[in-house]
Amino acid sequence: MSATDTMASAALADLDGDKLRPMYERMVQIRVFEELAGKNFAAGLVPGFVHLYAGEEAIAVGVCSHLTDKDFITSTHRGHGHCIAKGVDIPGMVAELMGKSTGVCKGKGGSMHIADVDKGMLGANGIVGGGFPLACGAALTAKTLKTGGVAVCFFGDGASNQGTFHEGLNLAAIWKLPVVFVCENNGYAEATPVHYHCSATDIANRAGGYEIPGIVVDGLDLFAVYEAAGEAIARARRGEGPTLLEAKTYRFYGHFEGDQVTYRTSEELARYRDRDPIQAVRTFMVARGVAAAEELDAIDAGVAHLLDESWEAAKAAAFPATEETLTDVYVRY
Amino acid sequence: MVATAEAPAATRQMTYQQAINEAMQIAMREDPTVVLMGEDVAGGAAVDHLANEDAWGGPMGVTKGLVQEFGRDRILDTPITEAGFIGAAVGAAATGLRPIAELMFVDFFGCCMDQIFDQGAKLRYMFGGKARCPLVIRTMIGAGVSAAAQHSGCHYSVFTHMPGIKAVVPSTPADAKGLLLSAIRDDDLVMFFENKVLYASKGEVPEGNEGIPLGVADIKREGSDVTVVAISRMVQQALTAAAALAREGIEVEVVDPRTLSPLDEGTILESVAKTHRLVVVDEDNPRCSAAADIAAMVADKGFDTLDAPIKLVTAPHTPVPFSPPLEQFYVPSPEKIAETVRGMF
Numbered sequence: 047m048s049a050t051d052t053m054a055s056a057a058l059a060d061l062d063g064d065k066l067r068p069m070y071e072r073m074v075q076i077r078v079f080e081e082l083a084g085k086n087f088a089a090g091l092v093p094g095f096v097h098l099y100a101g102e103e104a105i106a107v108g109v110c111s112h113l114t115d116k117d118f119i120t121s122t123h124r125g126h127g128h129c130i131a132k133g134v135d136i137p138g139m140v141a142e143l144m145g146k147s148t149g150v151c152k153g154k155g156g157s158m159h160i161a162d163v164d165k166g167m168l169g170a171n172g173i174v175g176g177g178f179p180l181a182c183g184a185a186l187t188a189k190t191l192k193t194g195g196v197a198v199c200f201f202g203d204g205a206s207n208q209g210t211f212h213e214g215l216n217l218a219a220i221w222k223l224p225v226v227f228v229c230e231n232n233g234y235a236e237a238t239p240v241h242y243h244c245s246a247t248d249i250a251n252r253a254g255g256y257e258i259p260g261i262v263v264d265g266l267d268l269f270a271v272y273e274a275a276g277e278a279i280a281r282a283r284r285g286e287g288p289t290l291l292e293a294k295t296y297r298f299y300g301h302f303e304g305d306q307v308t309y310r311t312s313e314e315l316a317r318y319r320d321r322d323p324i325q326a327v328r329t330f331m332v333a334r335g336v337a338a339a340e341e342l343d344a345i346d347a348g349v350a351h352l353l354d355e356s357w358e359a360a361k362a363a364a365f366p367a368t369e370e371t372l373t374d375v376y377v378r379y
Numbered sequence: 380m381v382a383t384a385e386a387p388a389a390t391r392q393m394t395y396q397q398a399i400n401e402a403m404q405i406a407m408r409e410d411p412t413v414v415l416m417g418e419d420v421a422g423g424a425a426v427d428h429l430a431n432e433d434a435w436g437g438p439m440g441v442t443k444g445l446v447q448e449f450g451r452d453r454i455l456d457t458p459i460t461e462a463g464f465i466g467a468a469v470g471a472a473a474t475g476l477r478p479i480a481e482l483m484f485v486d487f488f489g490c491c492m493d494q495i496f497d498q499g500a501k502l503r504y505m506f507g508g509k510a511r512c513p514l515v516i517r518t519m520i521g522a523g524v525s526a527a528a529q530h531s532g533c534h535y536s537v538f539t540h541m542p543g544i545k546a547v548v549p550s551t552p553a554d555a556k557g558l559l560l561s562a563i564r565d566d567d568l569v570m571f572f573e574n575k576v577l578y579a580s581k582g583e584v585p586e587g588n589e590g591i592p593l594g595v596a597d598i599k600r601e602g603s604d605v606t607v608v609a610i611s612r613m614v615q616q617a618l619t620a621a622a623a624l625a626r627e628g629i630e631v632e633v634v635d636p637r638t639l640s641p642l643d644e645g646t647i648l649e650s651v652a653k654t655h656r657l658v659v660v661d662e663d664n665p666r667c668s669a670a671a672d673i674a675a676m677v678a679d680k681g682f683d684t685l686d687a688p689i690k691l692v693t694a695p696h697t698p699v700p701f702s703p704p705l706e707q708f709y710v711p712s713p714e715k716i717a718e719t720v721r722g723m724f
Contacts, residue, residue, distance in 0.1 A: 118470075118474055120470075149507070150507070151505060151506050151507035151509070152507035152508065153507070154504055154505060154506075154507045155505040155506060155507065159505035159506070161502075161505065161506040161509070161510070162506075162509065163473065163474075163506065163509050163510045164509065168470070168473060168474070168502075168510075169502065169505065169506060171498075172497075173493055173497050173498070176466075176493060176494075176497065176498055178463075178466070179462060179463050179464070179465070179466020179467045179469070179470060179494055179498075180466055180467075180469060180470035180473070180494075180498060181470060182463065182466070182467040182470060183466065183467035183468060183469055183470020183471035183472070183473070183474065183476075183478075184470045184471070184473070184474045185470075186467055186470070186471045186476065187470075187471045187474040187475045187476045188474075190412075190414060190452065190453075190471075190476060191412070191475055191476070193475075197470075209462060210462050210463065210466065210493075210494075213460045213462050213463030213466075214463055214466075216458060216460065216463065217457070217458065217460060217463045217464060217467060220458065221455075373508065374503055374504050374507060374508035375503070375504050375542050375543055376503070376543065376545070376567045377503070377511055377565075377566035377567050378565075378566065378567070379545075379567075379594075379641050
């Protein structure tokens with residue numbers, strides 16, 4: 047069965063061209079952002095650690111398309127895709143990777159801590175499993191202040207073994223918090239396969255321990271993610287409590303840039319590259335007449351242009367003044 | 380008749396724990412975004428006959444009565460899940476609430492430290508100043524009730540060490556009320572250390588809703604011969620020692636820093652410049668501690684004013700023992716403080 051057929055089986059009544067085009071564009075933005083981040087990291091332009099999200103775009107975009115700025119997300123060390131999907135400024139993100147003063151965090155966070163609270167983005171996170179309690183807190187705010195908002199906690203398969211996963215799911219379940227826990231199971235926690243590190247066949251099975259819905263979807267299929275996330279988020283907004291959504295996916299690159307990835311075979315990577323989630327959406331849109339190939343080419347070109355300009359601007363931007371080291375620790379001290 | 384700004388508020392006797400309760404009540408009345416969360420801060424959640432009544436009001440009754448007034452949507456009993464609810468308090472603070480989270484005993488910080496120092500304390504900095512974490516974590520400290528090694532530590536030194544956290548150590552009921560009000564109204568993460576041995580202590584407490592600013596020390600006793608900087612319950616121990624020493628002709632100035640982060644260096648240095656001698660009394664363990672930090676600060680910035688080496692009176696470098704005579708040995712006593720002061724002349 048082709049990817050096109052698989053996706054066509056999803057219920058897509060509300061996904062017309064006007065909705066799909068920006069989703070496609072976001073996915074392409076993430077892919078190009080990551081490819082350039084990897085290239086420029088190798089070229090020595092990006093200090094520190096970089097973890098690329100390429101291959102997982104359908105999850106961030108499929109989930110965040112249901113969210114607005116009043117909804118919050120928590121993210122992971124592999125957080126660029128979540129940022130872009132949540133609407134964080136792309137030129138500001140590129141500058142942040144370089145540690146420049148024009149970065150969205152003024153160069154103080156870097157890749158692992160990119161955030162924009164005004165956009166409802168509570169930060170990439172350098173601590174595996176750090177986000178579960180934070181997402182519960184954002185959901186508690188929404189519930190207490192009756193904002194109508196929800197929180198989404200993105201996390202990887204590795205984080206499902208942290209205590210915070212279990213504490214967060216339990217707390218969200220007993221308080222019926224409007225939160226959705228989205229597991230991006232890419233098969234590996236760093237260099238360790240999920241079938242070794244996790245006692246459950248499906249991480250979604252762990253929802254049973256908290257008597258909340260646990261759903262497994264194909265994380266390479268934008269429409270499957272979009273549909274399942276839509277239901278989970280609507281349930282949360284209705285006040286019916288949390289859902290654990292597991293999206294099976296794959297990262298096209300290593301755990302971090304510089305990882306030699308000796309723990310995966312090239313055959314395995316090729317198999318997933320063949321199921322490229324962006325290519326699948328593109329094929330679907332053209333086949334269904336949702337968009338012409340030329341239209342999508344124009345989107346691709348626009349994204350390439352945006353990213354090229356972002357890198358040029360970031361390269362030209364100043365580093366923060368050294369005095370900036372001392373600011374933003376406290377509101378007042 | 381209009382009261383002037385200088386007129387002191389009327390006071391009445393209350394205990395340290397009543398003063399803490401009153402501060403929370405005032406803060407929750409004035410700001411609907413203030414919520415209290417912790418293990419059995421009300422107690423009896425989801426028990427039919429305790430709809431808006433508490434079973435405990437905290438393990439020591441410090442939060443008793445609050446659920447009656449504010450209901451269970453704002454007085455949140457949590458499971459025993461410190462990383463979960465302390466982290467949720469951080470997330471709530473970053474998104475619009477002003478939570479008070481109760482970490483029952485500070486010794487439990489090991490269960491939730493990532494959420495405190497890697498998340499709450501750092502998020503403003505990591506996010507380039509675009510976020511706030513207006514969160515107070517109230518927590519019990521102190522030896523003296525044979526609660527043994529996992530329920531008796533002080534550990535405020537650990538938090539004083541960490542940027543992004545403020546550390547408050549009230550020693551009297553009045554300070555507890557005023558400092559807690561300021562802590563709740565503060566836009567940063569504040570650790571508020573309540574000494575369990577002080578809960579029943581009484582003192583005059585002002586009426587009204589005036590806060591005491593963080594970062595301002597208080598001279599609890601004036602004296603000309605030696606400065607004793609004492610932290611939390613050690614203020615009472617130092618005052619007892621000072622009374623004994625006064626009978627011997629030694630006038631002790633007792634300085635209560637009230638907050639360890641920020642630290643009122645000026646008041647300490649001025650006092651030492653007057654007395655030329657410094658003793659720091661601290662119930663926390665001595666290595667890399669608040670006491671060592673204050674001593675180092677005075678050695679750095681006030682060395683020329685000293686007539687004698689700085690002395691520390693602290694707990695030993697051990698966990699807190701259980702057996703009463705051992706625990707008594709562990710906590711700095713008025714006798715140890717007086718003996719140390721005598722040795723400086």
